[in-house]
Amino acid sequence: MLHTDDKHFAAKACGISESLRLQNVEVFGGYYKYSIYGRYTDEWTLKGENDGDVGNAGFRAHFKYLTLGVDVNSLPFVHSKLTLHSDDSSFYAGTLMGRGEPEIGTLRWISQNKSDIVSEIAVDWQTHLFYRGISAGAKIRNSRLELSGLYLTSDPQNPEKEYYIRDSVSAMVLRSRFATNLGGEILSANYTFADADIYLFGIFHQEQSHKRFLYVPLEFQLNYAQLQWAKEQMAFHLDFIYANAQMDANPDRFYETLAPNRALPPSILKALSFTFLQKAFRVNTDLDATGILGGGKYLWALGSRRSFKPSINLDFYYAHGEVDILRTSETTVLFATSSIDEHFVRKIRSLGTILSPGFEFKFGEHVLFSGGATQIIPFFISYNEIRPGEIYEDAETEAPQGGKAGNNGSKKEEEPQKDGNILGDVPQKTSAAFRNGFAAHFSVSIRF
Incomplete structure (x- = not known):
């Protein structure tokens, strides 16, 4: 999906599922195998990987005024949903609940400088989630209104x-979500709002000692709106998304954003003694991202029994993102602390199209083969890295008994502005189109 010199992301999955319906009860199960890999390089290389197998099983029971469903998988995760509704489903209200302990994967920080004391840190990430939510909906003449809320904690x-x-x-x-039927034409509007406070702690554990070498306090907000029109074999939509994320550095000791040398075992720390350079990083970040996506889909029904249904989905997009970063690098030798502040802004803009052809082929009444592909085709990508301020280097000497600290001076440098087209990072080969922004899927359904 993405493959450049400093960024790489790829994912693949394969699975099989089966469902059986007996009167008002549906039983289902499946088995899936997946693999996810990501890499990002900026002085340090951050790698993330997760692969495994997931099996799931569950049931749904439909009654006149009640619907109950339970889904269990091997992540492990348990999801349950209970819905009360009228006989004609013109009104419903429900609750849902879930709990699980999924493995997020393994993250690796790899230093670009092979001579660093800490050349690589590999950590495992498993989260313990619990969520609950409510939903309600009502049908008014030819229209339908649906509302839902979800609260998640770890x-x-x-x-x-x-x-x-x-x-x-x-x-x-x-x-x-609001949808209305205009004589065979369906007009719908959707809106989603998300707000999250996330705290990540990287811990080094040895015997009875727990040392924190990573601290990431993240605030995140998302606004997503969609307007869609559909009629028979074609549909059009317009989507808007805005996301904002903030991370504020904590000036207190042991709350550094990243202190890689604190991940060293005591044996190495004792050997290095006072000659060891204590390094730490504090990062303030403000990220804004905006995206607009609009396009349509058309489906053909060909063959004597309309058994072959090719489709084409064409979307146009515009995306803009900006991240403002203040990174403080701190170095401590004995009682002297020096710090370097780097303040820079990174901006990216992109305009292009997303092409998604697909097909369905039906063999008789029991076998359905479907597939499709998606390719992002950018018309324009602009990437700028701007450093509007200066880099300050402050050396402070701290008295061991709480004495006053003195400033030994500062150093200022003008940083050049970096402009460039990010397309230059992508290898200009025939295969590049199928390594960046490309995805494909295929499935076979058999009905007994």
Whole structure:
């Protein structure tokens, strides 16, 4: 999906599922295998990977005024939903609840400088989630209104591992949907709002000692709106998305954003003694991202029995993102602390299209084969890295008994502005189109 010199993301999955319906009860199950890999390089290389197998099973029971469903998988995760509704489903209200302990994966920080004391840190990340929500909907003449809310939290845990990430999450998601039937034409509007407070702690655990080398306090908000029109074999939509994320650095000790040398075992620390350079990083970040997506889909029905249905989905998009970063690098030798502040802004803009051809082929009444592909085709991508301020280097000497600290001076440098087209990072080969922004899927359904 993405493959450049400093960024790489790829995902693949394969699965099989089966469902059986007996009167008003549906039983289902499945098995899936997946693999996810990501890499980002900026002085340090951050790699993330997760692969595994997931099996799931569950049931749904439909009654006159009640619908109940339970889904269990091997992540592990348990999801249940209970809905009360009228006989004609013109009104419904329901609750849902879920709890699980999924493995997020393994993250690796790899230093670009091979001579660093800490050349690589590998940590495991498993979260413990619990969510509950409510939903309601009503049909008024030819229109339908649906509202739902979800609240998600995580329970911080300390596993018996040497390196791990502990998270504390509090998130709320609100959704609304309105749809109306205009004589065979369906016009609908959707809106989603999400707000989350996320705290990530990187912990080094050895014997009875727990050291925190990573601290990421993240605030996140998302606004997503969609307007859609559909009629028979074609549909059009217009989507708008705005996201904002903030991370404020904590000036207190042991709350550094990243302190890689604190991940060292005591044996190495004793050997290095006072000659060891204590390095830490504090990061303030403000990110804004906006996206507009609009387009349509058309489906053909060909063949004597309309058994072959090719489709084409063409969307146009515009995306703009900006991140403002203040990064403080701190170095401590004995009682002297020096710091370097780097303040820079990164901006990216892109305009292009997303092409998604697909097909369905039906063999008789029992076999359905379907597939499709998606390719992002950018017309324009602009990437700028701007450093509007200056870099300050402050050396402070701290008295061991709480004495006053003195400023030994500062150093200022003008940083050049970096402009460029990010397309230059993508290898200009025939295969590049199928490594960046490309996805494909295929499925076979058999009905007994």
